[in-house]
Amino acid sequence: MSDENHYIPHVAEITGIMQETTGERAVKTFKVAFKDKSAEIKFKPGQTCMVSVFGKGESMFAISQSPTRGSLEFSVQRVGRVTEMLHELEVGDEVGIRGPYGNGFPVEQWKGKNIYFIAGGIGMAPVRAVMNYVVDNKNDYGELHLIYGARTSRDLSFKAEIDALEQGGAIDVRRTIDVEEPGWTLLDNKNPEQSKFDPSSRKFTGFVATTVSAMKCSPDNALAVICGPPIMIKTSIGSLAKLGWKDEQIYTTLENKMKCGIGKCGRCNIGGVYVCVDGPVFTYAQVKKMLNDQ
Amino acid sequence: MSGSQAAGSTEQGAASAEAAEKEFEPKIVAFLCNWCSYAGADLAGVSRLQYPPNIRIIRVMCSGRISPMLVLRALKDGADGVLVSGCHPGDCHYLKGNLYTRRNLQLLRSMLEYYGIEADRFQMSWVSASEGGKFADVVKTAVEKVRKLGPNNKFKVIDSADGGE
Amino acid sequence: MSDEKIREEAKKALRERGLKCVIGWSADGTPFFAETEEDADKLSFNEHCANNLVTYLTQEVRSQRGKTRDGKDKIVKPVGIVVRGCDSKALRLLLNENILSRSEVFIIGVPCTGVVDKRAGDVLYRKCVKCAMRNPVVYDVLASDQVPEDEKDYSEVEAIENMSPEERWTFWEEIFADCIRCHACKRSCPVCYCDECLLDPTDVAIRPDTTADEKAHRPRWVERSVNVRENLVYHLARMPHLAGRCVDCGECERVCPQRLPLRLLTAKLEKDVKKIFNYEAACEDGQKPLIAMSKMEDENEFIM
């Protein structure tokens, strides 16, 4: 095991592509299957893989599907060199996969707890993996909530899947958007605590953090998983803190530029911590300590 | 796939495969300006003038667009020679593009020579839209010069077994 | 003697002109940024002061630029600098190219009789043995008397020109095989001030609004691999960019950790520019760039 060459990816075929959102920063979900069945990997929700587009390079992506669903999926936003090329691939094309890397979410420790999944934009990708895992093991966990925000309603990914979960009653879902649209209840970003919160409403205009405040998420026997852009993570944590949440109850994922994925290339470190092997999942208590060392 | 230049263009060129194997067929990238030289090449074609098939034409709007980087990139990625052709001085569609390029590329040519790289790997010509005959001649001369120089080996690098130095 | 004058002028300028700082050397020859009059007492110039400080000048001025919240240009405090003859030519080029404006800089010139190479055991740098730019050409004050200058010496370049092409190639191939592309030559160059360098795959300016398309299709002119070919292209392509701009200050050669004789390239370039176009970089204030001075009657002989 230890002498294995970690830099050589296994070739995998794209077996399905879902167009989640469109536009300049479109999101697509790729389902892949290894050409060589023996290369198949076991992974935990929250872990990541290096995905290669040969000739363009490789990038680290969170696995966006739960291991309980039997497929390996990545949800990728089109932002740069590798992702642009990924988006041009079709079913049947080949990519390279190596991994899984990182620690993943400590789902075993979470048993019996109420969980708030809080996601913004493409941050929904890792959240989807862990949320589906928890839903599939629903009996082990308490109440489940999802607060999912994006810029506009068109930028919300995994629509059908989340709708189905919601209708099945598996999870309480609140969607938020930044730009006002008809039919979406307006929240006051400036005074989130004063916003009138209608529990029957599922769609809000307002920041994710605002929604968290307005919903008054309870910290009792609960934990929160926050993924999204840095500013959204920061404000959401602020909202939770005001509601009496402790740093240890809040989990988040970090990202940094990575090249090797195995803690050698020296660029994803925050202080002495390598995000690729020690992360990407950290509690806010850990992050707080690390951010001092940025 | 840099460095595969030696094998490239045989199928279109020489009469018999045997002759092709013996004689080196250079591959030349030709940057032609849209208004004069490209039209000149077109005229050469329409007039059924014969010229060697060793050139790969890239049309640019003006020879002024040809930065030394493009010439070097072509050489680095396996071309045996580079030809840049534009309007005669004074005829540039954009007034002075060809004059700028002339200064720039003359220095590049001089530097190539200084490094010990055959300066004839890089050639320049002025061909107007009406000079189909001149275009054919220019290509003939350019190909012959590069053929004499042989394959472009100086820009080639051979990796050791595991690529380490 | 010149130390006192430098300090005195630096203090005066800090006091009277509201300078952000004065960039100079400390007595041990390392760059030093004097922000207060007290600091200014540490300024010095001696034979160990080898850095061309103009690179820092651009950095200090540029870092102050930008817009305020209400959209106005930020106020740029002028920056003082101590320059030798060669440095001052580079500085003049930056002024000519409008990278810096004359009002943004305060220049203390020091005529120089050569500086020494610590790594080689305190012998004069080769560029200093015979030097045609010992006296500053642009300055507000001079810290000492002017010194006699030499004729520009191109004998080393000529020696290479007189080799056979094969000899030349062997000579350069050996040199480029040793380049490790640490980019010290480029980063220290006073006239390499671009935010993004096309010869440096590690140096790409990406803004929040750069599209995926732009990033994906940005050409990589030089690969990251370090080998003779990539190094050759790197050093070849640098030259046209420096044509008519490089003043042959020799900073690239000085900083090269592999001790590559890079001035053999820049001196050759300077020689060619002079010979072919009768042009000399930064030889006068307000000079137009080499390429902009292209003429109908330029040499045409090499063109078919």
Place this chain on the structure above:
Amino acid sequence: MSKSILRKEKVADALNALGHASIVYIPIKNKRGLVEYRELGKEASVADIKLDCKPDVPPKAIMFPQTQVLFAFKRVGGKIKLAPTVPDEREKIIFGVRPCDTIAISVMDKVFMGGKFVDSYYKVRREKVAVFTIACDGPADANCFCPSTGGSPVGTEGSDVMLYDVGDSYYVEGISDRGKKLLEGMSANLERPSPDQEKKRDEIIRKAASAEGFAKRIAPESITKLDSSFDSKYWDDVARKCLSCGACTYYCPTCHCFDINDEKGGKRVRTWDSCQFSNFTMHTSSHNPRTAKAQRLRNRYYHKFKYSKDSTGRYLCVGCGRCIALCPAGLDITKVISEVR
């Protein structure tokens, strides 16, 4: 014969004997006066050998080449075919390494072969390397500070064979089993040490233990002080001088950051990278956790003296002083660590 004498005039013969089974890398003085490691016989001749100084270039590239092809890929009939590169499995000897660089090799071993994952490319090359170290007789030059980083001019860590310069000969000592075996192979060139030579060798070790004569030094309390100087304004002052070139990192015997890229011709290539380059940590989105030069510089110093110490128990700096000698801006790591507060 684990302790013996190699006369200096016999070094060439001994190297030839070693050269039968291995490639020998040895410091030579190149045309430009730089002392660097080269392959004996192929790139270097005996006449160029220079053993009496600390080489200007560390031997790092022998185990961790600046450019290394990880694998090649090709599209055959629409399908991707990967071709891993053939590892360089030739036996190698690096002769004449100084103790700082030898310790650096064992530090690098920890980086690449320790932790959760092993870097197979490094491992293959490393395991074939035997190190012949020449002990220093005090500081090798004005920039040395190995005692400050836990090293010593006579440190044996990472060595297979130790050599002590006792005048007209080297006092040779096998350290590892492998080293002892290699010495057996060159026994024809070895002699028994005289009491006088024993004494000289002991003298070298005694002198080294006192860490005398080192002009550069970092006090242990300066390093502990790093815990509280993270937000110091001093970093901005240092960064002002830094030119963001890669000279310090490329010449550092322990700097190991690298980049991986797909290059023309279907190769995935690993190359050295430097944490001082502005794009080193930049995300695709343009967000950069270490935007400012000061942050990048600070990260390098902290990585060397704090992060690494905290996680592996040892410094990532061996005190060779090359970064001091080469910095175009005259930055001095010992000064920076000592002055920051």
